[in-house]
Amino acid sequence: MLRPVVYLGCRLLTWSPRGPSRAVVYLACRLLTWSLRGPSRAQLGFLQTFQHPLIGAKNLPTQLARVLSADSSQVTLAGVAPVFSVMKIASNGHVSYYERNKSELCQELGLQPRDLRFQHLFSIISRNNCVLMRMEHLKAILSSDHLLLLDFRAGPGIEAWLRGELIPQLLGQGQLATYSLPFEFWALEAILQHKIGELQRTLSDLEPSVLHTLEGVLNPQLLSLDRSQLHALLQTSRSLSELETDVRVFRESLLNILDEEELISDLCLTRSGGKPAVTHAEEMELLLDSYLRQADEAANSIRGLKELIDDSESVVFLNLDSHRNVMMRLSLQLAMGTFSLTLFGLVGVAFGMNLQSNLEEDPRSFWFVTGLMFMGSGLMWRHLLSFLGRHLVPSAHPPVFDCISRCYSRMMPTSRPPSANSV
Structure with a gap:
C-alpha cells in the first residue's frame, strides 16, 4: 500500500515543467504521510522543512529521500518480528495449531519478551502462572489447563513423539497414573520422560x-x-x-x-x-x-x-613406549656391533700401510688375520651384550601387558579366567 502512494506523490512533484507549486507539493506531502500507522517523524520533519520560508523546495529531493529511507527501515524492522508455530494441547486432549507473533504471544500469556528467548539449552522456570521449559529442541509453555509447544517442527523426531506418545501421557497414562494430580504434572512428566x-x-x-x-x-x-x-x-x-x-x-x-x-x-x-x-x-x-x-x-x-x-x-602410550624402548635397544646393539667391527678392523688397516713385514710373503697370514678380526669382533660384541643384559634386565611380566590385562578384565567383567587343567 505504501509504494503506490509514494509513486503518486513523486509524480505530483514532477508534474509541472516549471517546478511544483506550493499546493501541489502540499498535496504530495499529504499523500506521502498517508498510511494506516500515521505519519512518521521523518515525514513530519519533511513537512516542516518545506513550510520554512528560507528553505522552501530547494532541499526537496534530499528531504524526500530521507523520508523514503526512514519508512523503508521501519517496514524492515516490523517485518523481522519472530513468529512461533504453536501447537496447543488442552487438558481434555483437544489439539489445535496456529501461529503467533512474539509480542502477541506475550500479551496472551502475560509474559515479558525476554521470557521467550529460551537462551539456555535446558531450563525450567516459572513465570506468571506458567512454566517455561526448554529441552534442547523442545520449547514448551505449561499452564494449569493447556500445553503450548513452540516451533514443534524444528527438532528431529519431535513431531512424531507429539502425535504418538505425548497425548496419551497427558491423558493420564504415565508414571503418575495412580494419582489424581493436576494437568501440569502430566505435561512436565511427559517432557522430562521424553x-x-x-x-x-x-x-x-x-x-x-x-x-x-x-x-x-x-x-x-x-x-x-x-x-x-x-x-x-x-x-x-x-x-x-x-x-x-x-x-x-x-x-x-x-x-x-x-x-x-x-x-x-x-x-x-x-x-x-x-x-x-x-x-x-x-x-x-x-x-x-x-x-x-x-x-x-x-x-x-x-x-x-x-x-x-x-x-x-x-x-x-605405554605400548608406544615399549616399542620405542625395543627400537632403542636394537639400535644400541647395532652400535655395539659396529664398534666391535671398527675396533678389530684396525688390524687390517695396519696391514694396509706401506710398511715392510714378513707376513705378506706367507700365504696363511691373510686367513689368520681375517679370522682374528672376526673372532675378536664377535667376542667383543658378546661381552658388550652381556654388559647390556646385566644392566637392562627386562622384568618377567612387562607392565604394559599387565595394564592391558587389567583394562581388558574391567571391560569384560563376565569373562572367566582359564582353568589350570586347560593350560
Missing part, C-alpha cells in the same frame, strides 16, 4: 561401539595397534563427551529446582485456597527426584566409559 529417554537411547547406542572398539584396542594378543580403531575410538569419545555435557546440564537444571522449595512450589500451578497444596509440592519433588536419579545413573555410566577410554589411552 528427554531422559533420548539421553538413555543415545547412551545405549554409544556403549556397544565403545566397548567393541576398546576390545580391539586393548586386546593383549595383538602386538600392534590398528589406526582405524583408534580413529573410531576418537570419534566415539567426542560423541560421549557431548552426551556427558547434555546429561550434566539436564541434571543441573533439575538440581537447581530441588535445592529451592519456593521453585518447587512455583511449578505447582493449580492452586488450592490461594496456595499450592502441600501434597502437590511433595509429588512435584518426588517427580523431579526420580528423573534426577535417572540422570545420575546415565552420568555414572558415561563416567565409567570415559574411564575405560582414559585407561586405553594410557595403554596406548
